Amino acid sequence: MAGANLNDLKALLAVARERSFTGAAAKLGVSPSALSQTVRELEARLGLRLLTRTTRSVAPTEAGERLLRNVGPRLAEIEEELAALSALREKPSGTIRISATENAAISALMPVLERILPAYPDIKAEIVVDYGLTDIAAEQCDAGIRTGETLAKGMIAVPISSEMRMAVVGSPAYFATRPQPRKPQDLTAHNCINIRLPKHGGLYAWEFEKGKKEIRVRVEGQLVFNSTTLMLNAALAGLGLLYLPEQQVQAYIDDGRLVRVLADWCEPFSGYHLYYPSRRQPTPAFALLVEALRYRG
Numbered sequence: 001m002a003g004a005n006l007n008d009l010k011a012l013l014a015v016a017r018e019r020s021f022t023g024a025a026a027k028l029g030v031s032p033s034a035l036s037q038t039v040r041e042l043e044a045r046l047g048l049r050l051l052t053r054t055t056r057s058v059a060p061t062e063a064g065e066r067l068l069r070n071v072g073p074r075l076a077e078i079e080e081e082l083a084a085l086s087a088l089r090e091k092p093s094g095t096i097r098i099s100a101t102e103n104a105a106i107s108a109l110m111p112v113l114e115r116i117l118p119a120y121p122d123i124k125a126e127i128v129v130d131y132g133l134t135d136i137a138a139e140q141c142d143a144g145i146r147t148g149e150t151l152a153k154g155m156i157a158v159p160i161s162s163e164m165r166m167a168v169v170g171s172p173a174y175f176a177t178r179p180q181p182r183k184p185q186d187l188t189a190h191n192c193i194n195i196r197l198p199k200h201g202g203l204y205a206w207e208f209e210k211g212k213k214e215i216r217v218r219v220e221g222q223l224v225f226n227s228t229t230l231m232l233n234a235a236l237a238g239l240g241l242l243y244l245p246e247q248q249v250q251a252y253i254d255d256g257r258l259v260r261v262l263a264d265w266c267e268p269f270s271g272y273h274l275y276y277p278s279r280r281q282p283t284p285a286f287a288l289l290v291e292a293l294r295y296r297g
Helices: 006-018 022-027 032-046 062-089 102-116 185-191 228-236 246-254 284-293
Strands: 051-053 059-060 095-100 123-129 145-147 157-159 166-170 204-210 214-218 242-244 259-261 272-277
Touching: 006 059, 006 062, 022 032, 059 062, 059 157, 095 102, 095 284, 102 123, 102 145, 102 228, 102 242, 102 246, 102 272, 102 284, 123 284, 166 204, 166 246, 185 204, 185 214, 185 284, 228 242, 228 246, 242 246, 242 272, 246 259, 272 284
Parallel strands: 095 123, 095 145
Antiparallel strands: 051 059, 145 272, 157 272, 166 242, 166 259, 204 214
């Protein structure tokens, strides 16, 4: 079988099964003349006539019949295995590294991962909790999750949540000895729980909006954290006012453990987006995650 390859054998099998160069050529997507040339070259290399040609039909010779009988099933097995390998290559697998804030990871990312990871055991996810505007390329992350208003230019951005609102909250114990603020400026007289943004060094200014009026308030207090979970625990303990996404504190508002203030100054804003470089070639695993996260309203 020296000099023969899989394509030559595939061509011979197609002609023998169809009993026609024209029919086999149509199935293989080549011209009849090119197919005839391939078979002639195979016969020449083997030194055997494999097909008997007449003006009306084509039939395998004794050597051709033997080849079809012994090699045909093996060729089919090879093609099936190659198809299986192709499917394996396209099967979602590998590690996806994502930078996200704590709330984005909990509220937007984890529910999707809980759904798809059991169905795709070859996919692994590494979540990097970061409150800064991460350079995902420098941090070797595949993607990041941030609100639409903070995305870097030149990124593909996929919305993964509805609009969001911030909320200012405090515990009933905190408000038992202090009046509730009526306007953002009143916060300067309150003990506020701050978060320090990594890589920026400064404390986050609380942002408010009502109609066309926008206000940023530099609040002060006894506590500064770099974890929203610790901030929430401090607020529940009555240690100060807290400024976090509404969805992160809504359950505590509903059960009365936190009291919301300044709600009329917290306008909706663009929700979470998954972002990644436009030059990125998505792997099957990453493409699967993007579609699973995509917000469809």
